[in-house]
Amino acid sequence: MGKTSNLLVGFIAGAAVGAVLGVLYAPAKGSRTRQRIREDADELGERTxxxxxxxxxxxxxxxxxxxxxxxxxxxxxxxxxxxxxxxxPDTSQDERDTDYD
Known part of the structure; x- marks a missing residue:
């Protein structure tokens, strides 16, 4: 893998871990937490x-x-x-001289 590919993989992995940890440690209702997870996943998918x-x-x-x-x-x-x-060599003249009779 090239340097750019490694950087991209690291960025994506870091974003995913950060999103999950942020949601897990932030107090919120279950529905709001699920919505945030969905939004973060959508954003991560778009960036990817x-x-x-x-x-x-x-x-x-x-x-x-x-x-x-x-x-x-x-x-x-x-x-x-x-x-x-x-x-x-040009053989066109030779072909014309050939007698087919």
Missing amino acids: REAVTERIDGIRREANGFLGKLRARLERLEEELDKELPSE
């Missing part, structure tokens, strides 16, 4: 979705950059091969 989306977008950008570099390299290799390999 945002973090995952950002990471996926970053991976896509990196992949697109890599593919662009790979395509450019392949084009350069193709050009080098075209220069190095002899061209095929």
